[in-house]
Amino acid sequence: MSAPSRFDRGHTDDLMTFLSASPTPYHAVANAAERLEKAGFRQVAETDAWDGTSGGRYVLRGGAIIAWYVPEGAAAHTPFRIVGAHTDSPNLRVKPRPDTGAHGWRQVAVEIYGGPLMNSWLDRDLGLAGRLSLRDGSTRLVNVDRPLLRVPQLAIHMDRAVSTDGLKLDKQRHLQPVWGLGDTVRDGDLIAFLEDEAGLARGEVTGWDLMTHSVEPPAYLGRDRELVAGPRMDNLLSVHAGTAALAAVAASGADLAYIPVLAAFDHEETGSQSDTGADGPLLGSVLERSVFARGGSYEDRARAFAGTVCLSSDTGHAVHPNYAERHDPTHHPRAGGGPILKVNVNNRYATDGSGRAVFAAACEKADVPFQTFVSNNSMPCGTTIGPITAARHGIATVDIGVAILSMHSARELCAADDPHLLANALVAFLRP
Structure with a gap:
């Protein structure tokens, strides 16, 4: 029998629970809010006047949440320490x-969101979840977390070249899932089904934001259970770690020189340009209102922002054992090696030397090892909310994350101990 891990797996167990309960951004922020409520935070509405008293607060807007903790006696110009995620x-x-079909199959019409590894959605049992907008102006979350849909792959007998030329998928023709049999397409069938699932009367739903998800639960993997496979690690792994870190810091009762913040945005995978995205005004508005609620002036706001630092936490690429040549030859982040610092001199990531020092100090305080990721010069580099946050708000920002494999797959893979190491580093950053 192998030696047990020296790390606490309770955090990773909880991460898997969080992933399972969060098939959409709307569910993710609702679950984060529930955890913060248990830690003493309270929701404030953007349409209400805010007070400047101490304590934890959060704002929900669609698939985004901004949460912050004001220490007792915090001055109006107190800077922020922000964990950003999506x-x-x-x-x-x-x-x-949504109702479509052909040749005796009933199907659901879908659109491709972001840049998925499309082959990973084939022949996989899919559920359906999201947000229903009701006739009375309210919303209702729905989650059909059982096998409901499937995108069937073409049999190899009808595509012999797939083994030599690779799989080629047309986004419009080849990714429409089936969910039943029948020759008649009836408009309204899918929404009527979801109204029944949500316990709503027929005709109550007038709008929807719905998406598919794999119903296979997260699981430990490998001989020694040192890996975790699961959906939406990019980037609910960071949302979960940030929520846990903020709750821990708020509960510590320690004197805080900064106001700790969690900022989890929607629509990063499509460019962040929305009212709930990092390129929108949400974060700046919340931070400013926090300053003004404590009696601050524009001068206090400027001082607070000048001293603020944000860690933009998003998953990154672990070196792939089958494609090591795709990585920079001198930067090979390994699963299980701790969180990664993401660097790109063309500002696809926001990290610079001073930001590296901030993250190194947090990791040293938490006794957490860290690694560095740099893209191969011959390949384009991805990006995150980091550069957007830095440019939009004038806030010093550092890009970090956890190294994973199969990014953008319906099911991704990471080392079981890395989520806990990230959370520990975030606690040290929020409470320097």
Whole structure:
């Protein structure tokens, strides 16, 4: 029998629970809010006047959450320490006219969201979840977390070249899932089904934001259970770690020189340009209102922002054992080696030397090892909310994350101890 891990797996167990309960950004922020409520935070509405008293608060807007903790006696110019993340993941999303089908199959019309590894959605049992907008102006979350849909792959007998030329998928023709049999397409069938699932009367739903998800639960993997396979690690792994870190810091009762913040945005996978995305005004508005609620002036706001640092936490690429040549030859982040610092001199990541020092100090305080990721010069580099946050708000920002494999797949893979190491580093950053 192998030696047990020296790390506490309770955090990773809880991460898997969080992933299972969060098939959409709307569910993710609702679950984060529930955890913060248990830690003493309370929700504030953007339409209400805010007070400047101490304590934990959060704002929900669609698939985004901004949460912060004001220490007792915090001055109006107290700077912030922000953990940034995103709640969305690439997937298949339901179109406005969802009911379709052909040749005796009933199907659901979907649109491709973000940049998924499309082959990973084939022949996989899919559920359906999201947000229903009701006639009275309210919303209702729905989650059909059982096998409901499937995108069937073409048999090899009808595509002999797939083994030599690779799989070629047309986004419009080849990714529409089936969910039943029948020759008649009836408009309204899918929404009527979801109204029944949500316990709503027929005709109550007038709008929807729905998406598919794999119903296979997260699981430990490997001989020694040192890996975790699961959906939406990009980037609910960071949302979960940030939520846990903020709750821990708020509960510590320690004197805080900064105001700790969690900012989890929607729509990162499509460019962040929305009212709930990192390129929108949400974060700046919340931070400013926090300053002004404590009696601050524009001068206090400027001082607070000048001293603020954000860790943009998003998953990154572990070196792939079958494709090591795709990585930079001198930077090979390994699963299980601790969180990664993400660097790109063309500002696809926001990290610079001073930011590296901030993250190194947090990791040293938490006794957490860290690694560095740099893209191969011959390949384009991805990006995150980091550069957007830095440019939009003038806030010093550092890009970090956990190294994973199969990014943008319906099911991703990481080392079982890395999520806990990230959370520990975030606690040290929020409470320097």
